Amino acid sequence: KAGVTQTPRYLIKTRGQQVTLSCSPISGHRSVSWYQQTPGQGLQFLFEYFSETQRNKGNFPGRFSGRQFSNSRSEMNVSTLELGDSALYLCASRKRQEDSPLHFGNGTRLTVT
Amino acid sequence: KNQVEQSPQSLIILEGKNCTLQCNYTVSPFSNLRWYKQDTGRGPVSLTIMTFSENTKSNRRYTATLDADTKQSSLHITASQLSDSASYICVVSENTDKLIFGTGTRLQVFP
Numbered sequence: 001k002a003g004v005t006q007t008p009r010y011l012i013k014t015r016g017q018q019v020t021l022s023c024s025p026i027s028g029h030r031s032v033s034w035y036q037q038t039p040g041q042g043l044q045f046l047f048e049y050f051s052e053t054q055r056n057k058g059n060f061p062g063r064f065s066g067r068q069f070s071n072s073r074s075e076m077n078v079s080t081l082e083l084g085d086s087a088l089y090l091c092a093s094r095k096r097q098e099d100s101p102l103h104f105g106n107g108t109r110l111t112v113t
Numbered sequence: 114k115n116q117v118e119q120s121p122q123s124l125i126i127l128e129g130k131n132c133t134l135q136c137n138y139t140v141s142p143f144s145n146l147r148w149y150k151q152d153t154g155r156g157p158v159s160l161t162i163m164t165f166s167e168n169t170k171s172n173r174r175y176t177a178t179l180d181a182d183t184k185q186s187s188l189h190i191t192a193s194q195l196s197d198s199a200s201y202i203c204v205v206s207e208n209t210d211k212l213i214f215g216t217g218t219r220l221q222v223f224p
Binding site: 004035042044045056090092103105107 | 144145147149154155156157158159162202204206211212214215216217
């Protein structure tokens, strides 16, 4: 069974640009969540989608947005990039919303210059 | 405010030695607590889950404990191996299914 797949693996952008990250969950998993990971802050929750609906949202500015498609694949978009957006962005899926482990992808490393 | 604090922030041990990582939380209401292991350059992987009624659970050389009264959990690693070098993240779930993440303990095992 294939794991969670995130693309691209690495990305370099300049300030002011926008970026779209993609996540393909494990087959059968309908919940997809996104996280930002930086050395100083650890894992910070961005948002969670279930059946194409955003169910929870973290404390990030509106520049961060996401969506989920009918096949459960998800995308995350960051507009007007800032230097502080440089981080590892992790996507996780799980089988049902309650009490099941998160299965993480290996992340997209975003560098903003 | 619901928080999860982990200690130590980083730890260096020699191969073959034991170590214990700590996780203190103030999350309420409490649903469960998970420990994740994150190898460098990879996403976290679930090691074990602890629910309110469980005190101890083992997964190979990893033993997790939970004291729901004092709101503390520990992860004990026995006979450490080089492959145990990773970050260990404690995640606590509220009843509303909201997850609170600790900032992790970075463990380095040297030969």
